[in-house]
Amino acid sequence: MPVREFLMEESTPLISNSSSFEHGKYETELKHHETKDDTDDIVTFKGNLLKTEVVEYEIFTASGNHMVTKPEEISTGTTNTECLMHLLKCMIGTGVMGLPMAYKNGGLWMGLAVVTLMGIICTHCMHILVQSENELCARTKIKGLDYANVMSTACATRNDWLKNWSKSSENLVNTLLVITQLGICCTYIVFITDNMKQVLETAGLTVLDSRVYVVIITALIVPLVMVKKLKTLAPFSAFANVLNFIGFLVILVNLFQDLPDTRERPAVADIETIPLFFAQALFAFEAIGMVLPLHMKMIDKPAFLGKAGVLNLGLTITVALYNAVGFYGYLKFGEDTQPSITVNLPSDDWLYLSVKVVFSVSVYITYPLQFYVPVTILWSIIENKAKENGKMVPKHSDYLFRFSLVLLTCGLSALIPHLDLLIALIGAFAGTFLAIILPAVIELLTFQCRLQVWIKNGLIIFVGLTGFTTGTYTSILEISRTF
Template sequence: MSEGATEATVSYNPFEKRNLTHPTTNIDTLIHLIKGSLGSGILAMPLAFKNAGLWFGLGATITIGLICTYCIHILVKCAHLLCQREQIPSLCYSDVAETAFLAGPDKVKKYSWWARFSIDLFLVVDLIGCCCIYLVFVATNVKQVVDHYTNSDYNVRFYILCTLAPLICINLIRKLKYLTPFSLIANLLMGTGVGITLYYATHDMPSVSDRPAIAELNRMPMFFGTVIFALECIGVVMSLENNMKTPQNFIGCPGVLNFGMATVVVLYTSVGFLGYLKYGDETKGSITLNLPVEDFLAQAVKIMIAVAIFFTYSLQFYVPMEIIWKRTQHNFNEPRDFAEYAIRIGLVILTVAIAVALPNIGPFVTLIGAVCLSTLGLMFPAIIELVTYYDVPGYGCCYWVLWKNIALILFGVIGFLTGTYVSIVEFTENLEEDLKSLI
């Protein structure tokens, strides 16, 4: 890099070049970040601890939370450096990968298109999968309450279908700024619901000696996939950072990211530890399903959390819709509003159809976590940093950046392979049971 180019790079401030019509404040971004992380995954944490053991689950969850947060730091830090180096105001996740590969060593330049396509594909599959999972959580909890008070027994698929009309309405909102009130309401409801759930979990608790400290090795992949799914919010991170009024406050100390992820990890660890300690082998896929059916407060919790997760759908939906619209908008004539609304409605219908077809949530959660989030949350940030820093400023003393990123990639590959295998086996078994019940 020439001296003149270096001076131009240093003087270029990408944050000053962003032209945002509806920027989000630090508080807005924190609310969205917590909401993007604090979804249905928190309800599955006791089941994750069941698959890991009480004390191993505690230590492993905190460790995975730190690793996930660190990988987000890597991605955002590389994005800032590439924006400054290439004099670009902002980059989405796939833009970061493509730009890094194009500016990297000659041998990787030809893979820039593959990097962009792979990340966009995994993001769409991951977040559409999350939306489907959210619908099943909402329907399952609402079904329990309705069945209790009406003595009915409608299939959970019926309740999933009932979400279609309100989902279409809320997902016609196109600006992230206007989704902030829904995220705030969702955070309040989720926080209240989780607080009450912890109250139930801490009532008449058994001794920690009654629960195994570590589970069988063959159950660990289910734990890994569930925790990665629960904690990883990398799919929405770049969209949140790109929409900030003060993006320089996103990372750093304390920073929006650190504060938000610390809050999320503490909540997830608490729910997982206390939930499994309370219910043991009786722990279900969602801790709300363990709450007493006859208790009015417990029923209220299920409704609060169902509404919170319903509102979270819109934030998860925002990124895949943004990716798909960018790739398809040039095919439509101006004005394009009708086409965008049609795609939004079509995607919502698709998620509802998938949730209706696959309402058994456990293996689906692990599969999404293992396949998409091991790739997006662990492997790709490490690869992007390797390409970005191959000569500026280098890999550090004893090439520690190189060895650290190789370790992250291997960790992601192990989680990808083991989690995928276990979830596919369980998914196949449950699908066979569903087919038999239908016949």
């Protein structure tokens, strides 16, 4: 039975649309935020969208979809194909580069089986997250909710003690999103460091410590993050997509050449490294926060879910690519597998050296887009706190705040200059909650579920908590061993 039909049969809303829920009051609290100042001509929407403006440039992030608009025209939304392209762009990032190392920690055939199963579970969690959002939007008459507001609304619309945890649950999701996105920014810096260090040393130009590269790269990133206009950043995102496509094509061609027999690689790795495998693999599925903004902007929203829907098609392609890179990457390089598959590419061929440069440039120019999410969330909190205390935020202080966050990612990258361990820590600590645990919890909060759904979600939450505990502990232990 399709997931959608199963939930329709097994679950009913906790309350009806005509309940005693204070719709007007809560809608005011959750309504979109529109920010505009004399230095930034973007309009940012979180939650429900206005249908009075056309999208000229659009970037989907975990904190919502952020747009540059033309006031005189009308927005038309995204088609099914456009939504699929956005979904693939969100899902395919630096995490896929580390999957061969994940396979090394899990074993060749165990890696294939678990990554596939993980893809199925994460896809199901994305389904129930969207279905819960649909129910909560119908219940509150709000056009759209982001991840944090889905969590808070699921609590706020209940008639029991959980209603008092609405704000705390929203803060929890935002905190996890900030941790995840800042962690991704750290992996970006380390990724560029590893690849450019290898390129420059191979070319005989310079030999420097990795931490020196981190400082240099951070200095180059600072000017980019000071750009607050998404209109300026969006074309760079499109250029990065072209670079990624070319780079992945070259990598896959290399991986499929001169492959050894699968019996030369262990089917299952040592039990001590399996928690690292789980955490590293889960990091690749961290884009669940992008699902709601993508669904929100679709013209044909019912086409997003369903057996042959955009979500299932996008995740099928994504999991297939994950397994191709992970399986064949580990099969080819074995114990020599590096934290990033690009580092394993031959260093004596200009084509493969250029691929490393291509991916480094792509990651560099998309850093500000990942950075946009924590800046948006944290700076809005700072401004709201200042208003509550009757204080004015000093002009241009947001630039200093941006600079401080970049220095934070620089410090963490220099402290842990190991891409595989950073990926494992982020995937275990934040990824398990965002991709697995919280969607299952949200469904139980939103619907009055039958026993079968409770058992199913209980198993999902148990898997997530197990991965969180073992993955976080093992990651921290491995990091401590590097010092």
